[in-house]
Amino acid sequence: MTTGKPLLAVRNVKLTFGGITAIKDVSFEVEKGEFFAIIGPNGAGKTSMLNVLNGVYKPTSGTVEFEGQPLLGRKPADIARLGIARTFQNLALFEEMTVLDNVVLGRHHFMKAGVLSGMLWFGRARREEYEARRDCMPLIELMGLSDIRNELVRDLPYGVKKRIELARALAMRPKLLLLDEPVAGMNGPETAELASWVLNAKRELDLTIIMIEHDMALVTKVADRVLVLDFGEVICCDKPSVAVNDPRVIRAYIGGTDEKVINQATAGLKEGSASTDTTEKSASDAKKESVSTATSEDAS
């Protein structure tokens, strides 16, 4: 983690939809290199916040700065060009295209010829497409997708599809990666595996990450800090080990004050922070796998 100016500064952001206030006066900063999580009960304003950060929603008031530059008023594509990429809760891959083609799509906002002529494969588009494919190969290797790069996405398991989506976001060469519930719908081993790929990519590509996630076990394992929202307000912003002990956080999750229920909820929240062994081991395995893949491809 670095000191000095934050990579991202969100100040006094408010967002309303008609009579509904989704975000109320939210402020926080994210340092370069941080793994920052946003959690909170359903309807707390997490997705709305992510949509503000990548320009889909324009807040009613407040400011957002990325590397000292104002983000508000910019279109999502401009924000992507500045270095903020995003994955989605629901898979948004092209099932009838190959793994490589899907990842290359992440490069298209850098290309001048446009997606359609790129697909039709002529003129400048042909050269740009070739360069985009070449640029994506190290990422394909880093994400352990080399062996299946020419397979159709529709034939692949869900966990691999999530990894492809991650690779496509990385193809945008982001400085800040926004992850929207990356392990939603996954079981324990699938979650641990995807977490290892995310941590591997973060380390290798020097990324800063903001992740929305309901899985507290994952949050406590990977996040440096966690912002807890409830009804659009910040109720805690601290290390996961501190957040899971904060009575406001526990109350927000269980919606009551009964001592016995709070103790049970506390135990549940803390479970995730008990050990980091599985994720760290998997991350190191993932790294080894990607390095060995790259080595064997180089040799052939």
Ligand SMILES: Nc1ncnc2c1ncn2[C@@H]1O[C@H](COP(=O)(O)OP(=O)(O)OP(=O)(O)O)[C@@H](O)[C@H]1O
């Ligand atoms: N486009 C919209 N139009 C109207 N209301 C919206 C819109 N988007 C979000 N909201 C409202 O804003 C509030 C916050 O929603 P948001 O989706 O950001 O919460 P969340 O924390 O991401 O919830 P979940 O965990 O269920 O995804 C909710 O009351 C929601 O109904």
